[in-house]
Amino acid sequence: MKNYELVLQQVEADLAAGRLRLGGRLPGERALAEQLGISRPSVREAVRVLEALGVVRTATGSGPEAGAVIVAEPSAPLTALLRLHLATSHLPMHDIVQTRVLLESWSAQEAAGLFAEKARHEVAGEDLVAKLAVAEELLERMDGEGLSPEEFHLLDAEFHVALAGLAGNVLIAAVMGSLRSAIHGYVLAAVPNLPNWDATAIGLRTEHRAIVAAIRDGQGDDAARLVTEHIEGFYRAARLSSPTW
Amino acid sequence: MKNYELVLQQVEADLAAGRLRLGGRLPGERALAEQLGISRPSVREAVRVLEALGVVRTATGSGPEAGAVIVAEPSAPLTALLRLHLATSHLPMHDIVQTRVLLESWSAQEAAGLFAEKARHEVAGEDLVAKLAVAEELLERMDGEGLSPEEFHLLDAEFHVALAGLAGNVLIAAVMGSLRSAIHGYVLAAVPNLPNWDATAIGLRTEHRAIVAAIRDGQGDDAARLVTEHIEGFYRAARLSSPTW
DNA sequence: CGAGCGGCTGTGGTCGGACCACAGCATAGC
DNA sequence: GCTATGCTGTGGTCCGACCACAGCCGCTCG
Numbered sequence A, B: 001m002k003n004y005e006l007v008l009q010q011v012e013a014d015l016a017a018g019r020l021r022l023g024g025r026l027p028g029e030r031a032l033a034e035q036l037g038i039s040r041p042s043v044r045e046a047v048r049v050l051e052a053l054g055v056v057r058t059a060t061g062s063g064p065e066a067g068a069v070i071v072a073e074p075s076a077p078l079t080a081l082l083r084l085h086l087a088t089s090h091l092p093m094h095d096i097v098q099t100r101v102l103l104e105s106w107s108a109q110e111a112a113g114l115f116a117e118k119a120r121h122e123v124a125g126e127d128l129v130a131k132l133a134v135a136e137e138l139l140e141r142m143d144g145e146g147l148s149p150e151e152f153h154l155l156d157a158e159f160h161v162a163l164a165g166l167a168g169n170v171l172i173a174a175v176m177g178s179l180r181s182a183i184h185g186y187v188l189a190a191v192p193n194l195p196n197w198d199a200t201a202i203g204l205r206t207e208h209r210a211i212v213a214a215i216r217d218g219q220g221d222d223a224a225r226l227v228t229e230h231i232e233g234f235y236r237a238a239r240l241s242s243p244t245w
Numbered sequence C: 001c002g003a004g005c006g007g008c009t010g011t012g013g014t015c016g017g018a019c020c021a022c023a024g025c026a027t028a029g030c
Numbered sequence D: 001g002c003t004a005t006g007c008t009g010t011g012g013t014c015c016g017a018c019c020a021c022a023g024c025c026g027c028t029c030g
Helices: A003-017 A029-036 A040-052 A075-087 A093-121 A126-142 A149-166 A170-193 A197-216 A220-237 B003-017 B029-036 B040-052 B075-087 B093-121 B126-142 B149-166 B170-193 B197-216 B220-237
Strands: A056-059 A067-070 B056-059 B067-070
Touching: A003 A029, A003 A040, A003 B075, A029 A040, A040 A056, A040 A067, A040 B040, A075 A093, A075 A170, A075 B003, A075 B075, A093 A126, A093 A149, A093 A170, A093 A197, A093 A220, A093 B093, A093 B170, A126 A149, A126 A197, A149 A170, A149 A197, A170 B093, A197 A220, B003 B029, B003 B040, B029 B040, B040 B056, B040 B067, B075 B093, B075 B170, B093 B126, B093 B149, B093 B170, B093 B197, B093 B220, B126 B149, B126 B197, B149 B170, B149 B197, B197 B220
Parallel strands: none
Antiparallel strands: A056 A067, B056 B067
């Protein structure tokens, strides 16, 4: 048993037992070291791991914001995980695209179902409408003139993540967000492969609007199909089917 | 920019550029520290992070197995990630079950499609058959008498992960494996909720065999439906719809 | 009396050096 | 030729020190 693992065990146990909770703070590194009978470097290695897993956020200085604060940020570590394993070339780009299609088409279908239910039962669904409004606002911004491919793609990524959030599954939304972030650099690098960026952007905008319309109208099958074609079409056009360039 | 992040960047860049590859080794901690102009403790923190993310495996001693060896083990860190964030109650059990249903039903459908294609085109597919054989062997072992719920469930988890692997998407298979590992403890704790464990086990065995048969026969829709019912049925029976006990 | 400013304190961030345990390997001795 | 022993390089751990940072408190000056 390596020493730093003692800290991980301790923190996990404290979390599970409720002795540590969101917003709380870990004891100082020096105090933790003395409590567990290990050295400060060992404690620091453990804190780094917790930080890498999105469990704590560290900051220097003093006050309530300083120190190792307990947070719950699964997306960032998921992104790092995917990026690194993508870099090892043991995570084929094809698998990532396939996963995106699966998660996003499911989300679209689910979201459309929620809208259909809302229409049938006259249920509230303000939350749903608000989320869709956020997505549509992103579409507006994507209509702006003079957007660079990078700016456009950042908005596009946000839009897709917002769509995934419509279904209300935080795990799937987190995975989607991480997938987008992890491949962002790769997608940008593939933009020059496109025969005509402006034409591509116009097509993407049109497809986005069709997807939103299908979801709002509760047409789940249409929404899922449109999302699938949208994603696969782009990756095919950008010849982004492989992580080897 | 913290110093240890220099190491992460360097390693990621080396991985992407092919200067580091699977099975290769990182330079020694002392060498790495000198190369980047930082101290060994900083390097060590970075190596810990890489280890926590499943990118390297460290070992003492000398020889080709010693040092920081590049590996690609995304499942272990994913499991840790999910476990920790489950503990913070920011990951509802319902979302996890929903995700399982999505990933597993997709995998089953995809795998059935592969079998159907294999039957049509007389293509090789030894790999596919071998994987299915592994899954079936797990079913045999699950037939054993006197299995404790824990032993049964471990085999069950392996079986489901094997099914997810049939579709050949390493990302989805990894996520599935991590989901199973992360909730293993929760599922076991819910076994007492079942009215009759022996009867449940018999039902699960029957359903498993039906799923395998549907996949082998290339009946994708049936396979997906059976998987969905199988998973949802169990969670409903175990009243495992919420992370609060 | 009040407001502003400057140390004080506690936090993480970094460093250099030291020693240990371990595993392989080369070499000396049998 | 074979065995055993020490050498070497690896990560694992520790110590003590110093730095940068941010909030807090008290002092000083207007």
